[in-house]
Amino acid sequence: MKAEILSIGTELLRGEVDDTNATYLAAQLSLAGIEVCWVTVVDDDLEKLTEAFQRAIARSDIVLATGGLGPTADDLTREAIARVMGEEPQICEALEQQLRSLFQSIGWAMPSHNLKQATLIPSAQPIPNPRGTAPGWWVEKEGKTIVAMPGPPREMQPMWQNEVMPRLCQRTQETVILSRTLKTFGLSEAAVDEMVGPVFLLSNPGLGIYAKTDGIHLRLVARAGSREEAERFIKDAEDKLRHILTGYIWGTDDDTLENVVAKLLIDKGLTVATMESCTGGLLATTLTDVPGSSACFKGGFVPYSNEAKIALGVDADLIQRHGAVSAQVAEAMAQAARQQLRADIGIGSTGVAGPDALEGKPPGLVYIAVADSQGVESVKANYPPGRIEVKRRATTHALFLLRQRLMSRMVEKRRTESS
Amino acid sequence: MKAEILSIGTELLRGEVDDTNATYLAAQLSLAGIEVCWVTVVDDDLEKLTEAFQRAIARSDIVLATGGLGPTADDLTREAIARVMGEEPQICEALEQQLRSLFQSIGWAMPSHNLKQATLIPSAQPIPNPRGTAPGWWVEKEGKTIVAMPGPPREMQPMWQNEVMPRLCQRTQETVILSRTLKTFGLSEAAVDEMVGPVFLLSNPGLGIYAKTDGIHLRLVARAGSREEAERFIKDAEDKLRHILTGYIWGTDDDTLENVVAKLLIDKGLTVATMESCTGGLLATTLTDVPGSSACFKGGFVPYSNEAKIALGVDADLIQRHGAVSAQVAEAMAQAARQQLRADIGIGSTGVAGPDALEGKPPGLVYIAVADSQGVESVKANYPPGRIEVKRRATTHALFLLRQRLMSRMVEKRRTESS
Numbered sequence: 001m002k003a004e005i006l007s008i009g010t011e012l013l014r015g016e017v018d019d020t021n022a023t024y025l026a027a028q029l030s031l032a033g034i035e036v037c038w039v040t041v042v043d044d045d046l047e048k049l050t051e052a053f054q055r056a057i058a059r060s061d062i063v064l065a066t067g068g069l070g071p072t073a074d075d076l077t078r079e080a081i082a083r084v085m086g087e088e089p090q091i092c093e094a095l096e097q098q099l100r101s102l103f104q105s106i107g108w109a110m111p112s113h114n115l116k117q118a119t120l121i122p123s124a125q126p127i128p129n130p131r132g133t134a135p136g137w138w139v140e141k142e143g144k145t146i147v148a149m150p151g152p153p154r155e156m157q158p159m160w161q162n163e164v165m166p167r168l169c170q171r172t173q174e175t176v177i178l179s180r181t182l183k184t185f186g187l188s189e190a191a192v193d194e195m196v197g198p199v200f201l202l203s204n205p206g207l208g209i210y211a212k213t214d215g216i217h218l219r220l221v222a223r224a225g226s227r228e229e230a231e232r233f234i235k236d237a238e239d240k241l242r243h244i245l246t247g248y249i250w251g252t253d254d255d256t257l258e259n260v261v262a263k264l265l266i267d268k269g270l271t272v273a274t275m276e277s278c279t280g281g282l283l284a285t286t287l288t289d290v291p292g293s294s295a296c297f298k299g300g301f302v303p304y305s306n307e308a309k310i311a312l313g314v315d316a317d318l319i320q321r322h323g324a325v326s327a328q329v330a331e332a333m334a335q336a337a338r339q340q341l342r343a344d345i346g347i348g349s350t351g352v353a354g355p356d357a358l359e360g361k362p363p364g365l366v367y368i369a370v371a372d373s374q375g376v377e378s379v380k381a382n383y384p385p386g387r388i389e390v391k392r393r394a395t396t397h398a399l400f401l402l403r404q405r406l407m408s409r410m411v412e413k414r415r416t417e418s419s
Numbered sequence: 420m421k422a423e424i425l426s427i428g429t430e431l432l433r434g435e436v437d438d439t440n441a442t443y444l445a446a447q448l449s450l451a452g453i454e455v456c457w458v459t460v461v462d463d464d465l466e467k468l469t470e471a472f473q474r475a476i477a478r479s480d481i482v483l484a485t486g487g488l489g490p491t492a493d494d495l496t497r498e499a500i501a502r503v504m505g506e507e508p509q510i511c512e513a514l515e516q517q518l519r520s521l522f523q524s525i526g527w528a529m530p531s532h533n534l535k536q537a538t539l540i541p542s543a544q545p546i547p548n549p550r551g552t553a554p555g556w557w558v559e560k561e562g563k564t565i566v567a568m569p570g571p572p573r574e575m576q577p578m579w580q581n582e583v584m585p586r587l588c589q590r591t592q593e594t595v596i597l598s599r600t601l602k603t604f605g606l607s608e609a610a611v612d613e614m615v616g617p618v619f620l621l622s623n624p625g626l627g628i629y630a631k632t633d634g635i636h637l638r639l640v641a642r643a644g645s646r647e648e649a650e651r652f653i654k655d656a657e658d659k660l661r662h663i664l665t666g667y668i669w670g671t672d673d674d675t676l677e678n679v680v681a682k683l684l685i686d687k688g689l690t691v692a693t694m695e696s697c698t699g700g701l702l703a704t705t706l707t708d709v710p711g712s713s714a715c716f717k718g719g720f721v722p723y724s725n726e727a728k729i730a731l732g733v734d735a736d737l738i739q740r741h742g743a744v745s746a747q748v749a750e751a752m753a754q755a756a757r758q759q760l761r762a763d764i765g766i767g768s769t770g771v772a773g774p775d776a777l778e779g780k781p782p783g784l785v786y787i788a789v790a791d792s793q794g795v796e797s798v799k800a801n802y803p804p805g806r807i808e809v810k811r812r813a814t815t816h817a818l819f820l821l822r823q824r825l826m827s828r829m830v831e832k833r834r835t836e837s838s
Contacts, residue, residue: 010627011627011629012442012445012458013445013455013456013457013458014445014446014449014455015441015442015443015444015445015446015447015448015449015455016446017442018437018438018439018442019437019438019441019442019458020437022434022438022460023431023434023436023437023438024434025434026431026432026433026434027433027434027435028434029434030433030434036432036433036434037432037462037467038432038459038460038461038462038467039431039432039438039459039460040457040458040459040460041441041457041458041459042457043456043457044627048456048457070608070630071608071609071612072608072609072612072628073612074627074628105801106801106802106803107801108607111607111609111610111612111613112613113609113612113613114609131803131805131808132803152630154805154808208435210435274721279704280703280704280706280707280708280712281700281701281702281703281704281706281707281719281721282700282704282707283700284699284700284703284704284721285698285699285700285701285703285704285810287699287700288699288700288701288721288723288772288810289699289806289807289810291773291774291775291806292775293699293723294723294724297723298723298724298727299720299721299722299723299724299727300700300720300721300723301718301719301720301721302693302700302703302707302718302719302720302721303718304707304712304713304716304717304718304719305713305717305718308717308718308760311759311760340730341727341730353707354710355710356710356711387708387710388708391704391707391708
């Protein structure tokens, strides 16, 4: 089964955004054992769209299109598919009703332009879009399938996961493809590459190494005639990798560091509080991205001046003696966060996000501290400069340290009653 | 002059990497006034490559290819171009000599496979590649141009900047292309579309409407024979749009809402402090993404429980009577943030990020308050559900309200000395 991806939108041809939808879909299709033969980026132009859809259904079995389903005059995906199929788009009353209810629920009057998002052609079935106003189209005719999905990834990805992929997977029972991603922190891509050399030479499962924002990921992909066989291939290779990378692996597959940490905290019945200077709230917002995090996150402080740090319980004398960017102040911040919000664990971060130096210290220098009932520890790190990047790396590092602390020793529950 | 981009490499069709080369080249070509009509991702396969190059030179004037110039058997870009041109690749002695010197300089023996990187066809000139072993190919024949560059961005980008772009720019003196983006908040894409209908009908400048995470963007693109003429086209259309969209436009081109707000605060010598519940620190980290934000951002609080809100100065009775998710508590949080950190302006956010309801209130319900010397005001908003999305929208909304406050009336500087 051959698939083809059409990414639709003038903004892609102007280089305004990366075509991440094509990457996402290509990876997903590969996993499902469906070969992607072409990716084409197409303008919001009816002639070009028609040409692209025509060529795509001539040479591929499945065409996956993203974009061009919005309400405006330059959203022409529906029109192009209708043309290629030789059918006429008509308003579907059920879709119109859904759309009107959606607008009503958020208290807006529906602009008349949105009506075109309620159209269908006879060969098309609507695909629900709980995240937006544009339903997808599932078109089948003469053995060919066209699936049109909205362009925004936050709408497209759930539609793909919940609606499109399950239907496509029913068609591809012959070969089983399984993948497994191991996520590490604390090693460079080259170091991982050197360490896992022997596993890398295997062709099944194949191994890919990717530098991501939360560390180095290792991805195993196994192909086999049965699920059991594929699972065995993966398990054998994963065991080898876990042996080689002990202490660096923090999660697998869809895990995020914040989810892993929140789960550990909740499982252990522990709470955390943060006091951030250089990370500026990124640690707090990352933790609160986790649904249900209010069970383990007591709250956070972002004292962005020495005055604010002192008001929150950091000893003025410490700042005076060591500077605000120091291990001592990071530790005092972790302890103050823990104290102020009566949390079991406190985390403190202080550093130089840049672009300018601070207290004669260079951008990228960061101290991170973790405090609990057994005391406080801090680490010093030097990240490559870049304000956003420094904030991000320090946040990932803080979460990794918190995970290590939770894994390595028993953190005692705070006795708030008696404190 | 029409250009087309071919991105070559199986890894792109497997979704292992984003096609950032296409984005980069598309943006560069747009700036140079060259229209990109198609981007196609092609497999490392001689048949498919030949098909892609043939179609590309048939419908475009310039074809820019990246990838497939390596030394291995699956690098077939040179072979495909030779086929399409009906010519035979032969080893160029000067290139072979350069390649051998390169290997000698790093103390390696040249593998025989690398020899194919020293081949040319009669229509091709080599393009120097100081960063790698693969020279590019500049092919001209019968009025068409094919430029083949290596795939790694660190080799491709300098080759583009130093060799390819200067040669292409010599050809395009006639047309000047200028663009201008206006960024709005508070309107739906369809509403903007309806309002700006008359401007949308103009063909020069053309208007594109894009839904972005920080609101709806309107992008004008003008083409003209001179820079002055293009600037006049843009200015006339921009004036019309600004008249229609008064009160909704917060920035242009590279502006971000946080940069706009930080600049306004710094220019007015004012400071801000935040107290966030549902946004969980996202507002603080967004503000601190701005270099130099410590001059206007005093700090923030993320009280993620009622207990923490009360400890920070929110009246327990208010929470009792109205619930933590209420206009009254948002206003009290804004005032407490202002008070605690002695800032000129305080912002409070409280709401239901989801996925679960809270106090019987639905996910997506958010109250945002802004407090200053003249009092406090709050708004109630209902965003579509989705935890991360609700946090993001509420943060954008808070920044927009702060901007409105700073624009619409004189905020008095706090007299910290006497308070």
